[in-house]
Amino acid sequence: MTTADNESVLGLPHLLVLGLALLLSFPFCALADSNDEPSEDTNTNEDSYFRLTSKDYAGLERQLTDEQIRSFVEQVKRAASDLQISIGLYSRPVESYRYLIQISMGLGRTGRGFLDEALKLDQQAYNPRFNYLYSITPKWGGSARQMESFIEECRSSPMSDKDKARLEAQLHSYLGEQASWDREYVSASEHYLKAYQIEKDAKWLYRSGKSAKDGGFKELALSRFSELIEEHPKYELGYTQRGDLYETSYKNDEKAFKDYLVAADLGNSWAQNRIGWWYMTGKYIALDYDKAELYLNRAAAQKNQTAIENLRNLEKLRKRADRAK
Secondary structure (H helix, E strand, O other), X not given: OOHXXXXXXXXXXXXXXXXXXXXXXXOOOOOOOOOOXXXXXXXXXXXXXXXXXXXXXXXXXXXXXXXXXXXXXXXXXXXXXXXXXXXXOOOXXXXXXXXXHHHHHHOOOOOHHHHHHHHXXXXXXXXXXXXXXHHOOHHHOOOHHHHHHHHHHHHOOOOOHHHHHHHHHHHHHHXXXXXXXXXXXXXXXXXXXXXXXXXXXXXXXXXXXXXXXXXXXXXXXXXXXXXXXXXXXXXXXXXXXXXXXXXXXXXXXXXXXXXXXXXXXXXXXXXXXXHHHHHHHXXXXXXXXXXXXXXXXXXXXXXXXXXXXXXXXHHHHHHHHHHHO
């Protein structure tokens, strides 16, 4: 390794961190879980800013000032500038091109040129292809046909079979996401199921069931969540979602309670609160304040705000019961 190479290795992380820090400083709309219905964990923001779509811009413009928008554009340009500099500091700046593809989306430009440059350096690279696939989703001005054409291109590339499968699963996940936004819930469920069949990742089967449930297709949703539980018995959200279906759509408290109990024992705070509330109110099961407190404390320990409030309510109920003696 030459002196220049040594210097580039030292300089690249600093510039990448600076560029990424600018990216992470952008404002984005965070999604909060509701305690009213079981939902997928959203604590991890995957490409959090870049999940803001072109369809959101109209509403966003009403919330942001001109100064905030100008600041945003300047930060994107500064990030792009830092990453452009990093290209000259490293002999194989594949990751720099990867993030430039992502930044291009924020500037309304195509990232195909950056992808081509990355693939000249590493024909087997997955990450730049992953970012480019996301950049041509319909919500960013691309199309399903454009995505499918790109996947076909990737099939004939030197990428590993594992990475080709990962990209194809992502294709179906993005199409499933788009179908959900378009309220084509059965189509969304089928795309997520295809992603699951390719990659066998439990989250895709979960989203397949959730899409069906969101659309009111309870039989399809029940089938998906039952399959999820059978194939991934430790995946707690399968139990919370199926339990919620049993409780709200099928009016079967017995089956709902069994699913909630499994999820609670797996550590799901929503289910722990739900079980605690059932014991506290005597819904389906016998009133038991001690068991209610046990499950509510478990949920509260995970900062479940509804459980914390229910513990206050439980204390009031205990005092009322003591006065009635």
